[in-house]
Amino acid sequence: MTTEPRSSLEVERKYDVGDEASVPDWSLLPGVATVGAAEPRELDARYLDTADGRLAAALTALRRRTGGPDEGWHVKRSTPEGKLETHWPLDDADEAAPPDVPDAIVAELAEVAQPPFEVIARIRNSRTAFALLDAAGDLVAEFVDDRVTATDERSGRTSSWREWELELGPAAPASAAGVAELFAAADELVASAGGAPAASESKLGRALGR
Template sequence: MSEPTHSVEVERKYDVEADTVLPDWMRLPRVTAVGAPELRPLDATYFDTADLALARSAIALRRRTGGPDEGWHVKTSAADGRHEWHWPLDAPSDEIVVPDALVQALAPYAAPPFLPLARIRNARTAYALLDASGALVAEVVDDRVTGRAERTGAEDSWREWEVELGPAAPEDVAAFFAAADELVAAAGGRPATSGSKLQRVLSA
């Protein structure tokens, strides 16, 4: 398996109702165009040890199919955003096993076996928010999510929006997200009550 790629996500999440209408994202700072909707059916399985060692270290481990970054992901949170390491998908098989490369990467925090923790399926629609030069200011995703906690059988479904900064984001990040908060609130949305989809499923 190849070496992982690393990225930092700076984003804001919002809870919205099933029938909430998307706002005019061009009202956000620097945004002059909104790209065509891109449909991304996503299917993710999250893993942890039996005693939730990864969760105690605020680490999420998942295998996701669908979308431009399908593969294995390890995610952690820090002051500057959510850090994500990405490995490509392994060869298809009847049984999903955490690859050795990820086991080694997670060794300081937990030891296998890593067992299924939750499955989250998401009908995602993504929109690129562009500036006057066509550069990506942010990406907005409209997620319709169904999740199941594999160890308890609890299920939940909901809709949420995410606004994630792109390479051409304004320098004043606080002002950009304040404008996003105001725009979403006017549409009927509100800041997300859970920090992640996994947290929401596990608390259902």
Template sequence: MSTSEQTEIERKYDVDEEAVVPDLDDVSVPADPAGGAGHVVEVARVERAAPAHLRAVYHDTDDHLLLGSRITLRRRTGGHDEGWHLKLPPAPASSGQETSSDGPGATGADHSAADSTTGEPDGSTRGRREVHAPLGSADEGVPAELLARVEEQLGGRPVSPVVVLETTRTATTLLDAEGAALAELADDVVTATVPGRDGAEPVVRRWREWEAELAPGVDGASGDALLDAIEARLLAGGAVPSASRSKLARGLGAEPA
């Protein structure tokens, strides 16, 4: 089974049921916010997709060892990236990976999006690493390649489903004049169901959030500036930076809903 890895740079916001996604089709920022002249990163148009239904089953130990290590492991169906997803904290700066920005907030605080990292220095926006594996059938279990990545954290402990997240997502893609994607804004309505134990009823939690994520290849200072500009529109539209570190933690009740 093959796997692939990418880096997410994103921010997440809480919104109420009445909030309306603001107009984002004229957002622009300097390509070099540090002082370069001329070229700008500009949103020429947006494309809004039809709502999609996503179903993610998160796996962890009974006492949430992976969540405690800022790691999430899920099998998601629906959407363009269905499959197994393992989200890992940013690689150490000494690894030579990009260290310019990790799902930050425009104010310099870390507002990174769904399954975002915590504990990073203010202004650090390196982004989380996300490893993908094919979906496979539901009865195949967690891919061995993904379990091997977290064997140190698990210490031989088994994982099993701990929460199911059902998300209705309406995605808006921000495109430049050539039609290349710059970022995506996901409008998510989430229902989390935690299975009951010992005959107890399941616990159900619901919320809505917006998630702004840079497209692959958009990063560094210009990526930060683009997220800042998007954030300004979202805050004006009634959003507030989310204090939640992950959909998983929120769904489990480890954070305020």
């Protein structure tokens, strides 16, 4: 793998919702003028860790995901500001099952964990994504409606659920107060649809029962 990785900071809010919940009118959010067309995505991710959970202990997740505009390898680190994600695209040789972790990613994780890595969960997700745009057509946030099926590969336990996620984009409010106002408005819209802030902070955590 020779391609240079890309890094970004994810600032997002996740919500638990029922199977029959109706998607809110996101144009009611502060700064949102229009909502883009629905974009379906079929995602299939395998999450890896060491046998003794070194990555989880370091608040880090490693996955290989196919489908969607950012398919590839991802390393996610939890920070006080949000989740710092580093992404590498897939290459032609990257087809092993379970997947072999590329050397570049092994080096990226060297300070917190060493191989071997094993698959701990598989998460498949039928996602519908919507771009929330301001009056200039710039991305304030992306909203996704996820229907998830997960397998804990160590125990064999399977689970399924629906969740919503709102992730800030480049045209999101620049101030902490503006971000808080946007998320507060989103919380109200979700509550009106019968949803609530997610009980688990990540899909992987929920798949593993934590």
